[in-house]
Amino acid sequence: MSRYDAVYARSIQDPEGFWAEAANDVHWFRRWDRVLDRSRAPFDRWFVGGKTNSCYNALDLHVERGRGEQLALIYDSPLANVVRSFTYRELRDEVARVAGGLTSLGVGQGDRVIIYMPMIPEAVMAMLACARIGAIHSVVFGGFAAPELAKRIDDAKPKLVISASCGLEPGKVIAYKPLVDEAIELSAAKPQTCLFLQRPQMQAALKLGRDRDWNDVMSGGRSADCVPLEATDPLYILYTSGTTGHPKGVVRDNGGHLVALKWSMKNVYGVDPGEVYWAASDIGWVVGHSYIVYAPLFHGCTTILYEGKPVGTPDPGAFWRVISQHGVRALFTAPTAFRAIKRDDPKGEHIRRYDLREFRTLFLAGERCDPDTLLWAQEKLAVPVIDHWWQTETGWPIGANCVGLGMLPVKPGSCTKPVPGYDVRFLDNNGREVPDGQLGNVVIRLPLPPGCLPTLWKADSEYEKWYLSSYPGYYKTADAGFRDLDGYISIMSRTDDIINVAGHRLSTGAMEEVLASHPDIAECAVIGVADALKGEVPIGLVVLKSGVVREHKDIVSELIQIVRDRVGPVASFKKATIVKRLPKTRSGKIVRGTIKKIAEGTEYIIPPTIDDPATLDEISASLKTLGYAPVMAPAGPR
Numbered sequence: 001m002s003r004y005d006a007v008y009a010r011s012i013q014d015p016e017g018f019w020a021e022a023a024n025d026v027h028w029f030r031r032w033d034r035v036l037d038r039s040r041a042p043f044d045r046w047f048v049g050g051k052t053n054s055c056y057n058a059l060d061l062h063v064e065r066g067r068g069e070q071l072a073l074i075y076d077s078p079l080a081n082v083v084r085s086f087t088y089r090e091l092r093d094e095v096a097r098v099a100g101g102l103t104s105l106g107v108g109q110g111d112r113v114i115i116y117m118p119m120i121p122e123a124v125m126a127m128l129a130c131a132r133i134g135a136i137h138s139v140v141f142g143g144f145a146a147p148e149l150a151k152r153i154d155d156a157k158p159k160l161v162i163s164a165s166c167g168l169e170p171g172k173v174i175a176y177k178p179l180v181d182e183a184i185e186l187s188a189a190k191p192q193t194c195l196f197l198q199r200p201q202m203q204a205a206l207k208l209g210r211d212r213d214w215n216d217v218m219s220g221g222r223s224a225d226c227v228p229l230e231a232t233d234p235l236y237i238l239y240t241s242g243t244t245g246h247p248k249g250v251v252r253d254n255g256g257h258l259v260a261l262k263w264s265m266k267n268v269y270g271v272d273p274g275e276v277y278w279a280a281s282d283i284g285w286v287v288g289h290s291y292i293v294y295a296p297l298f299h300g301c302t303t304i305l306y307e308g309k310p311v312g313t314p315d316p317g318a319f320w321r322v323i324s325q326h327g328v329r330a331l332f333t334a335p336t337a338f339r340a341i342k343r344d345d346p347k348g349e350h351i352r353r354y355d356l357r358e359f360r361t362l363f364l365a366g367e368r369c370d371p372d373t374l375l376w377a378q379e380k381l382a383v384p385v386i387d388h389w390w391q392t393e394t395g396w397p398i399g400a401n402c403v404g405l406g407m408l409p410v411k412p413g414s415c416t417k418p419v420p421g422y423d424v425r426f427l428d429n430n431g432r433e434v435p436d437g438q439l440g441n442v443v444i445r446l447p448l449p450p451g452c453l454p455t456l457w458k459a460d461s462e463y464e465k466w467y468l469s470s471y472p473g474y475y476k477t478a479d480a481g482f483r484d485l486d487g488y489i490s491i492m493s494r495t496d497d498i499i500n501v502a503g504h505r506l507s508t509g510a511m512e513e514v515l516a517s518h519p520d521i522a523e524c525a526v527i528g529v530a531d532a533l534k535g536e537v538p539i540g541l542v543v544l545k546s547g548v549v550r551e552h553k554d555i556v557s558e559l560i561q562i563v564r565d566r567v568g569p570v571a572s573f574k575k576a577t578i579v580k581r582l583p584k585t586r587s588g589k590i591v592r593g594t595i596k597k598i599a600e601g602t603e604y605i606i607p608p609t610i611d612d613p614a615t616l617d618e619i620s621a622s623l624k625t626l627g628y629a630p631v632m633a634p635a636g637p638r
């Protein structure tokens, strides 16, 4: 039995003993009364009665234990042309000052604070400052448009919105202030105060009364201490795409999250305190929350906040420059970043320009990693490349090759085995386990391990409906996959309408809602189609209302613009076409899977339930105009 097998078996047989032991590794102001409380099942809670503080565990504890002069955070921005570092002592003092500033604005325990900021140190400080005083942060990714920000403001009802004057993208400065203003204009739950950090690249004109300048507020000189919080108190809400246009507010608690994330650093990622760990993601995503901010700091590592891209800032050697300059041991990013690097530097020539001897492991997640990309990275970097699988909801990996528990052989296309704590099963639509090798609905047997979502923000029944009701006793991941005879798991696709665009999770349903609101549109479908760089990109197929005689190209450009304006540029919605009708089954369901196959040029079978097979020929012709090359369907029931 391997070390992984033994640890995994124990975590499933005795979850309470297993996690109680892991919990000894973190600081508690008060020890818990019960490790796992299932009295309100399915709303299971970890470490009930325990008191802790996530910011204390991330910063103060390390200063007190002698890591004060070690670097905690390195901000590296090729876009701003700045590298700035903070020791644990400096970061603790800054965060205490920011926490004092928030307190002076009337923010206290349980208040929500929306953080809509670019990848700058003040964003990390704002998150940790909230954690320090028990305010609940909700970070919104900068690539979302104002209406998406407004939805999150309306749901979280924040006392404060923290933003910056601008974000930086290659070749452009993006003004954030107008987006915040528009979002607040659109929202019903208007925050009392907005705090803006003025960046040198662009100043924002502040609105008298509502807006405050970050530096003015923080120069008040007061600091705030860590507040002991219940382990079950929320640390943050992170909104993620659901199957409707309404995002889901994933709640994260303090205690379970702290224990699980701290445990994962050594056991999943094989990293030791004092080492440099880099997650090249964005703080607006769960990867950024867990592995830029919290986990590396809980573990006493140096974390990197990178404001740049894998390519073009300035070249495809950007990642190797950061790794060698800062002594990174483990890098975590999305496969799409590697596809971009491989596209621009297929021979890996930029890799040879840097000394990467200290670099040990590459971790990829966020979307399915195609074997070609994994093998390319492995060959060029000569380090293990670990594909691992998780979700915003879980907050940390569900399936991985747990490097710290003894690395298992890598099988490209598989994320290896379930991580200790997760009892992963594969069910058919009737809830019966499918045999190994057969595709099934991927579910996790309850209880979920610590760190996973205890519920959705103010929406217990939605939590039950979306995640727990389809397969009683199990959490539904909404992924489809299989386990092979060696126990390796492969995650193949989503079972809902979520698509993954450059590692960003987006709902096609939300985009359809936007298209349907256009006055000329009668009906529409948004489909995720394979893309060599981004994994998947959305395309829109729309049917016009009768009597609309406008130029099609004008309508299409309006559609592209409204998705950009209402969902955000991050959706990468750049292709739409007007069709006479959408192919549907006799019961009126759009045959999205078949349309996807047609666009991707893979063979498809004409669905036996299709209402009119001729619609598929029409769609094929329309997709050709978008640059896709459909293959002919074999003869079917025409």
Ligand code: COA
Binding pocket: 118, 141, 142, 143, 144, 167, 169, 174, 280, 281, 282, 285, 287, 309, 310, 311, 333, 334, 336, 337, 340, 365, 366, 501, 502, 503, 504, 533, 534, 568, 569, 570, 571, 572
């Ligand atoms: N604020 C404002 N706009 C943003 C933004 C932000 N924080 N992040 C992205 N955007 C905009 C971009 O400027 C771009 O706009 P454009 O349509 O005007 O060009 C659009 O959103 C899409 O951005 P992006 O997804 O970054 O695509 P790209 O084509 O600029 O770059 C990659 C492609 C592959 C290099 C890039 O997607 C990448 O680095 N991906 C890694 C993804 C990742 O880390 N995912 C996290 C999950 S682990």
Ligand code: AMP
Binding pocket: 240, 286, 364, 365, 366, 367, 368, 369, 387, 388, 389, 390, 391, 392, 393, 415, 477, 478, 479, 491, 492, 493, 494, 500, 503, 504, 505
């Ligand atoms: P997010 O909540 O943004 O992290 O997206 C989670 C979804 O991304 C999962 O439900 C999967 O569909 C997909 N995903 C993440 N990591 C992987 C992976 N390693 N392999 C396959 N799919 C993945």
